[in-house]
Amino acid sequence: MSKTLLSIGNLKVYYYTNRGVVRAVDNVSLTVSSREMVGLVGESGSGKSTLGYAIVRLLPPQGRIVGGKIVLDGKNLLELSEAEIRKVRGKEVGMVFQDPLTSLDPLQKVGDQLIETILEHLNVSKKEAYKMAAEALMEVGLPPDRLNSYPHQLSGGQRQRVMIALATALKPKLIIADEPTTALDVIVQDRIMDLLVSLKEELKTSIILITHDISLAAERADKIAVMYAGHLYEYAPSDEIVSKPLHPYTQGLIQSIPDVFVRKEIKEIKGNPPDLANPPSGCRFHPRCPYAIEKCAKEEPPIVNVGKERYVKCWLYT
Amino acid sequence: MVELEVSSLKKYFPVQKSFIERLLTRKKQFIRAVDGISFKIFNGQVFSLVGESGCGKTTTGRLVVRLEKPDEGKIVFEDKDITFAKEKELRPLRRKMQIIFQDPYASLNPRMRIGDTIAEPLIVHGIADKKEAKEEALKMLENVGLTPAHMFYKLLPHQLSGGQRQRVAIARAMILKPKFIVADEPVSMIDVSLRTSILKLIMKFKTLYNLSILFITHDLAVARLISDTIAVMYLGKIVEVASTEELIDNPMHPYTKALLSSVPSLFRRKREKVILKGEIANPINPPSGCRLHPRCPFAKSICSQEEPKLISYGNNHYVACHFPLLGKG
Ligand SMILES: Nc1ncnc2c1ncn2[C@@H]1O[C@H](COP(=O)(O)OP(=O)(O)OP(=O)(O)O)[C@@H](O)[C@H]1O
Ligand SMILES: Nc1ncnc2c1ncn2[C@@H]1O[C@H](COP(=O)(O)OP(=O)(O)OP(=O)(O)O)[C@@H](O)[C@H]1O
Ligand SMILES: [Mg+2]
Ligand SMILES: [Mg+2]
16 A cells, blocks of 8 residues: 555644624545545535645635644644745645736746746756746647747646646645646647646646546546545445445445536436535434434534445445 | 538637737738538437637537627528527527536626526517416426425525536526527536436437537547537547547547547446547648548658548448548447
C-alpha cells in the first residue's frame, strides 16, 4: 500500500454570518495517499471548496476552522504560523482554480508571474528561474514564447494551462484543483484532464480534484469522496463507487445523471439540499433518503470502514 | 408534420471596434454567428443543437423565435414564412412559441410575485381576466411541483432555489399552451441532483401539449436523454445531423467523434480518441473550405479548398465532410 500524504481528521469549518453559523464542513475525515488522485464530488454548497481551501488555510474572513487536524507529510498544518503556511502554499501544495482570470494578475505577463512564484520559494538566480518558467510552460503544452503574453491574450484553455504551470512549477506534493475545467468546453476539458493525469504520474504528486461532475471524477480519479451538506458520506475507489455505490445519496446521484453512452432510465433525488445554517438533525440526508428510519433523524451515523478502502457514513451499514 | 423549417439561415454580427482600430482598418468585419444552416423540427419532437461555446446555438434559437432578425435564409413556422415578419404579424404567433433561458434568475422579474409572473402572459395576450389568470397560475404551480401553490404564489424569485426558479420559468412559458419552445441550456445552471427533475418536467409538457422543442445544450449526455434528433454545430455551421441513437452509435464527422470521445461517462466502452489540433478558430475569419480542416487529423488538400455540403448517408443521417468516418463506429 502506498503511503499516506494527507490526513484530515474530524475537520470542522464554519462560516460566521449574520444568518447564523453555516456548518460548511462538519466532522470530515479523509486520507489521501501519495501519487493518488481523489475526486471530491457533491452538489453545489456541499462544502467541497471549503474543504479544499481549508487544507491550505485560505478561507474568507467569515470562515473559521473550529476543530480537527490536517496533517501533510507528518506536519499538522493547523499548527503552523502564518509565515510557515504561506511557504506550504505553492511549494508543497499547488492550487488550480475554476476561473484563472480571477487568480492570474491581468496586468502582469504570465512569464513574470511564473518567475516571481519561483523566486519567492526557491533560492535560484533570475536566469535559472526564467529557464524553469519556460520549462513549466512546455510541460503544460504551451510554447515558451507564451511567457510574454498577458492573461487576456490567451484562450480559456490556455489560461488554465498557465494556472497549472503555476501550480506545478515548484513540484508540490499535492495539487488542489477546484473545478479546473468547469468553465471549459468538453474537448478542452479532456485535454486539461489528460495533462493533470500525466503531471500526476511525472511529478509523483497527489491531486484532489474538486468537481460536481461525478462522471469526470469516475474516469480520472483513483478514488471518489462524496460530500453532501458538509458531511463526507462515502469514500471508495472510483470503479466501486460506480459499480456498487453504498450510500443512498451516492446511489441516487448515480441514478440521476444521464450518460451519453447508455440509454437508461434516470430517477431524480426527491427534495432539495438543506440550508447549512440550519441543517437537518441526525443524518443530513435523512429528509431525502428513501431508506430513512427513525434513528436517522436523531443520531448522526459515524463513518465506518466496510471493506478494503471503502468508507460509508450511514446507519444501513453500522 | 413539420412544425418548424429553417433553410440557409444566416446571422452576422458586426464586430465592435475601438476608434483607433476603425482608423486602421476601413473594412467592416463580421462575426459569422450562424452561417447558412438548415433543419426541420417535426411535430412533437425534440431537436437538439449541440456544440462548443460560441458555435451559434443561442443565436439560432433566438432567430427561430424571431427575437433576432435574420440576415438571410428562411424560417417557416407552421407553414407561415416568418423570416422577416414584422412584430405586429408575429404577435399572434408569440403565443405558440416560447423560450426558456439558461439563467432562471435573469429571466424573472425580481419584484414580481412568482404567481403573477406566471399569470402575466395570459393577461398580456388578452386570454384571461385577472381572476381567471390567477386560477390558471395556481394550477400551473401545482403542475410544476411548486406546492402548496397558494404559498408559492406569493413568493419572490430570490426566495426560491435555482431549480425552483427554473420551474417558474417553465410554468410561465407553458401557461399559454405553446406548440413550440426553444429551451436554451435550461439545466446548465442547475445542480446535478435537481437537473433530472427539470428535464422530466420539460418532457411531461412535451407529452401533454404535443410540444416541439429546439433544445440547446453543450452536454451530450443531456441531449441523448431528451432528444429525438441531434444536430452538431461547429463555427456557425451544422456539421452532422442524425437521430439520437444513430449519431451516438455511428458518428461520421471527425468533430462529432472528437466531441463524443471527450465527454466523461460512467459507462464508457473502449475509448477511441480523436484528437483535434489546436483550438477553435475565430468566427470572424473562419478557415476556408471545411472550417475544421486546420484541426482535423484526417484533412486532405480538398478540405481547405472546398466547403463540404451536408449530404445524406441514408437512415436520415446527414454529414458535411469530404472524408466521413464510414463504418468505423
Ligand atoms: N464566504 C462565505 N460566507 C458564508 N457562507 C459561505 C461562504 N462560502 C461558502 N459558504 C457556505 O458554505 C457552504 C459550502 O460552500 P462551498 O463553497 O464550500 O460549497 P461547494 O461544494 O464548493 O459548492 P459549489 O459546487 O457551488 O462550488 C455553502 O452553504 C455556502 O453557502
Ligand atoms: N449580440 C451579439 N453581438 C455580437 N456578437 C454576438 C452577439 N450574440 C452572439 N454573438 C457572437 O456570435 C457567436 C455565436 O454566439 P452564440 O451565443 O450563438 O453561441 P452559443 O453556441 O450559444 O455559445 P454558448 O454555448 O457559449 O452559449 C459568438 O462568437 C458570439 O460572441
Ligand atoms: Mg466550490
Ligand atoms: Mg448559448
